[in-house]
Each structure stands twice: as C-alpha cells, then as structure tokens.
Amino acid sequence: MSSADSVTAGLLVIGDEILSGRTKDVNIGATADFCTDLGIDLMEVRIVSDVTDDIVDAVNALRARYTYVFTTGGIGPTHDDITADAVAKAFGVALPINAQAREMLESRWKQTGTEVNEARLRMARIPEGADLIVNSVSAAPGFRIGNVHVMAGVPVIMRAMLEALVPTLRGGKKVLSVTIKAAVGEGTVGGPLGALQEQYPDVKMGSYPQMGHDRVMTELVLRCSDAAQLEEAANKVRAMVAEAHAKAGIAAPAED
C-alpha cells in the first residue's frame, strides 16, 4: 500500500547464470530486507539475461515507475558484463573511462601486483554524469545515475555497496509489523481475516501457511506504519484467532 509520500523501489537482477539455475540468487532477499529496514517499499523485481536491449527496457520501465532502482550484476571485466553499456544507453549518455574509478582500481592493482589490461579497465567505464558507489571489497566501483543504482552481482560486494548507499537514500515511513501464529488452517481464518482487512484498509494483512509442522499452522502478518492502528488491528486478529482455537478445541491462545 503505497501512498503519495511513500518511497518505492524496483530491483533489476542481471545475469544468465541466475536464469539458467547455475547460480541461486541471494541478492533479492538482501535487497528486500535492506528496503524494509529503511522504510522503502520494494514494489517489483525483474531478472533479465545478459542482453543489452532487455536490460535497457527493464531499466527504463523501472526508473519511470519507482523512486529508486537498484541493479545487481554485469559490471565485471568480461565481455558478458554489459550493464554499464546498457545503463548508458538507457540514459542516452556516453560511457568513458572515469578518471576517479581508474585511479581507485589502479591503486588496488598496484597493491596486489595485478596487471592493468583492457579487460580490467572495462570496470572503470562509467556513464557520463554518474556518481561512483565505492566498495572496499573489490575496489571496482558501482555507480548511480539519476535514480538508478548499479551494483555488483557478487553478494558480499553488493551488500557493501548497499551499505554505502544508506546516507544517500531517503527512507519512507518505517513499516511496523506484527506476526500472529494460529494453530488452525488458512481456510479457517480466511473469512474473518478478510472481514478484518476490510475494516482496517491501512493495515496490510497477509496469511501464510506453515508446512512441515506436526500440526497445521498459519502465520498472519500485519504491516502498517501507524503503531496505534496496527496494535488495534492486531488485537482484533488475536481475538479472532482465539475464537477459532476455542471452536477447534485448541487450548492455546493466538501466539505472537
């Protein structure tokens, strides 16, 4: 439920290795947690392959729609790393070697005795007008252009870049949440929960079946930026669950 003053985000994950199943993505979950912590509503995620026009289309669709766009993947030194090219194309700007990025990289390479070559210098190519996103892990920078934040795909580097972004991002209202556990199935609480959702439209109510327990369990998650409204709705849900428990002959009250 995004309102006029909410801060939203879209995430674009770039890489054939995710779509082939060879690499199992963990950046989506990390970005989701990051956004939730800052009160930013992550509204949409897309994963596309290493094809320039697909990246351009996705970047342009997401940057028009959300406050912030994050991308991960495709900024390394090999031919299949085309994210910088695609983002430059999406913004219609050139992609020169950036002096500051080159200096950062060469300084690191000097320390590690790494040869400077054309492939490695690809990582210093930054769209004109972009700011660098530094990371201490690999020294190869990401960049921000407009509302688009381009980050590495390697999870530890990506998370370092996210942390580096915190001071530059405007957080929305922090969203509070309450989780209520019910020892009955989703189908039992579905009707009364739907009625409570209508009664409290600003409290977003989700219902999630828990499999693999000895008994049927359902987790009800309530989210709202207003603490008083959230608590009032949560008390109604707790009472509803207690009633469902009583009807089913279960002694336990709703458990947070």
Place this chain on the structure above:
Amino acid sequence: MSSADSVTAGLLVIGDEILSGRTKDVNIGATADFCTDLGIDLMEVRIVSDVTDDIVDAVNALRARYTYVFTTGGIGPTHDDITADAVAKAFGVALPINAQAREMLESRWKQTGTEVNEARLRMARIPEGADLIVNSVSAAPGFRIGNVHVMAGVPVIMRAMLEALVPTLRGGKKVLSVTIKAAVGEGTVGGPLGALQEQYPDVKMGSYPQMGHDRVMTELVLRCSDAAQLEEAANKVRAMVAEAHAKAGIAAPAED
C-alpha cells in the same frame, strides 16, 4: 541465445512476503533448474506484489513474449490470494467454482475432517476454459490457461505441480554445458575470452569470479546445444586458460 525453434519461458512470482524480505524465494532457482533440464530457456523473471492490476499487466506482458509462463503464489484461501482473479481478468474470462476442483478438495477435506467454508472454496475458483494442475501434497489444484501455468507458492507444492506439468511441456534442444576452472582472475581471461566468444557466437560463454577461496578463481561456463561445437570451443578455452596459467607461473592446467 534463443533461435526460431527455441522454447522460452517467463516466470512470475507473486507475493508481498517476497518483496518485504519476510520470505526468501526458492521457487526461482527451482524453476530455473527445471527449465534448464527440459531445454526450455527461462528468459525473464518478475516478482510483483499482491495487487491485481500489477499481476494482470505482468501476465499479459510475459504471455505475449514467451512460449510458456509460470506463476507461483497467491492461490490459497485468504483475501490476499488474488492470482486466480488476476489471471481470469488478464484473459477476460469468468472465475466460477470448478466442479472437478471442488470435488478434489471436498474429497480431501472429508478425509481430514476439514470444514467446507467460503474461504476454502475460493481455492476451487478456476478461470473458465482452464485445465487443472493437480498436486498430491495439498489437493488444491493450480491451473493452465492458454500458455500460462498457475502454481502454488509453497515450494513443495510448487515443485509437485512442476513435475505434473512435464508431460504437457514441449522441451527445446537440451542445452549442454562445460565448466572450466581457471586459477587467475576474470580480468586476466576477459580479453581472450571475449575474442573466443566472437569466434564461437553459438556457444554462450559466461565468466564468474569465485570469492572466498585461498587463491583467485574464475569459473568459465560454456553453453551450447551442439556437442561438437561446444567441445571445440571448450578446447580453445582450456588452451587459453593453460596459457594464462603458464604466464602467471601456475603449474595447474585448466580444470573442468
């Protein structure tokens, strides 16, 4: 690299719990592996929240573009389960209670002593003209309408539904892959690998840095549906890696 006779797919993951970070998705990786095994090119993934119009837009975008669309999530009994409504809207058809689905569910509920109520019967609502996708785990069916396959979000149920689909899906050419390990950085192999990619345009070459090892490691992954071409290109890549190793004073040859 999709050709005229390739079979493609798009995946749509539906659910606020993924975008908030509360649930970490595992269905994307499972679907990616499933498609790769069948020779289907998974081309794009989108994750959207429980908002009808967002689901409708994503379903319509993906079903126009790919041979198959898979969706996961949002087919349970609670008010936030709106995938069936959205897919019916996307296809412009009604969403009546399906007699066969109702029978499946009531038969299971009879066995387990589960009460039939309005919320549970939501799970028997199937778009007009759709076929059911059965699953033995929960008895609540998914469905296929046109090229869109609507599945549960709970991973064990989703995987059961994927397996149930196998006989109905047309597989593409099986894509073969070779992984070659290099004990040098991506920046070292980047130049010559790019040249080999140009020489073998039908062999898709990816380069992936391996972090967390004692020494720098890069995995080069070659994918192609033609075994002879793949092997020829792989031998060239092995020779290139061996040369890079020799130059760096590393005794080990390229390792598969």
